[in-house]
Amino acid sequence: MRPGAHPLRRTAEGARPVDFGAFVRARSRAGDLVVQPRMGFSDPGTMRAGLAATSAADATTVGTITLDSYTRVGELASVDEALSTGAKLNGYPIVTYDRAVTGQVLAGIRDETFPVQVRHGSAVPGDIFAALRRTLINATEGGPVSYCLPYGRTPLDESVRNWVRCTEDFAQLRESGVEPHLETFGGCMLGQLCPPSQLVAISVLEALFFCQHGIRSVSLSYAQQTHPGQDREAVAALRRLCGELLPTPNWHVVIYAYMGVYPTTDEGAYRLLDEATRLAVTSGSERLIVKTVAESRRIPTVAENVAALEAAALTARAARPGGPAPAESDSQTYLEARALVEGVLELSPDIGHAFELAFRQGALDIPYCLHPDNHGRARSYIDGDGRLRWAGIGRLPLAGLVGPARTREATASGLIADLSYVQRAFDRPAMESGAFRDRGRADIAPPESGSS
């Protein structure tokens, strides 16, 4: 802990954290893309150093505290075990540490020019939200669907109940003069191979869920997929649906650099980050979450995170905003997303309940998701032109919008080919120019054809 650091004073005006959403929107209006790392370390000193370095980076940044996986599933005994043996966790165990420890991590770093968001991935987030309120951390991320189906085996109805309660409690931060902010993770579902229209739809629906339970400051995520043109179309659809449906003007869009199998070469990793940055700028998005050269292998260091933030900021300054998308153009992605959103909203006025019914009936259906509450009939594939498309819609309300199902037998090598499409495309130039130095092994080795 830093000697002489003061704990956060609840009463002092200056100690109240700013609204994360208002901050990002103001920076965006001033012409800056806000960039943010995915960063979390078990050691409080390293966590603090990471926040300080993010704040000092040559970029317009906000800070991140990503929580570890034990905390996400409530396995706190394993956190204790790791802390006692000195084993490193994949994030910051905010529930285990005393509130004073987290207070010291933030002290003198978080302020009105540098808001901090906690990112986790829990369908049982009661303890996490309690820890946030204790330290007046007023920005976090999640959603009843996106923090459930890709993150474990908690039943969806239980996740919905937990998220209703936590969102409503979080909204009460306003009573202490602090505006709570929630970001949807719905624009990411499983990281890869979920067609963009469904990412857009779930992101919008989760934002509506947050608003229904008292939140007024929201952001909506969209993760870069396999085709830049399709991604631009998706973000335009997302922004249009936000304008049409959200009951608050305080919303913004956050782009995630690719969330699937990442390039293994430094050059490939940076080119993919560049493309995500250009997507953010040309689509008029306000914030970008970066990935680093270490993504394909391990948790990145502070220095790798700072390098990624600064690279993205540099690209953003050079990129030209695309201007607002023409509102009348009903793109394929918009039409599909709109049909999916309407298909859910008509099931129940209570959005949480509508989510449960939708997954039961297959009105939402995530390709390749193993969660027991997922319908499991929809399938996706990457088209010859690189667009991510529906191979089969199961019972999604997209009949008339999507062509007939393609029958393809699922094989290990076929799956790996689709999963590593982006990795291969972005590593190829580096590999061909011989710039690739052997870094152990590529993460994905094509399997031997099976004998059966």
Add this chain to the structure above:
Amino acid sequence: MHGATNTVSPAGARRGTVVVTTVASDSHTWNLVFLQLLIEELGYEVINLGPCVPDQVLIDACRETAPDLVVISSVNGHGHQDGLRVIDALRACGELASTPVVIGGKLGVAGHQSDAAIGELMSAGFDAVFDDSSSTTREFSRFVGTLSPAARPLERTEVVA
């Protein structure tokens, strides 16, 4: 667990049953879907336990199905610590004392497992460790190829037949 993948069902009998699982804190599933397909293509029936598998769920599933192989996959960086705990629990069940159990993936947060770390997993009772940075799925396929169905105790054959 349902609907993960269409199982490839070649004519003829399966060589046996393999349990594919991850550890309690790990939510990644693409690794599990991939391993299921790969192992099915090697001729085995796969029971895929899905994400975030509590130790007890794994133990119960293994007791019930008496698998020919248990494949533990973890990529979130906690696999080493969780693997040590899980193998203790599995080996403590008499009927699972000699079941082949392997672990693989990205087992720590620092990029690769040291020889000492791999040694620790092996001496805790794993039959093989497939660390991402030092092994390939080809080596795993070869390992599966060396499993001899005939070596299985008779009563187990009946369960999977």
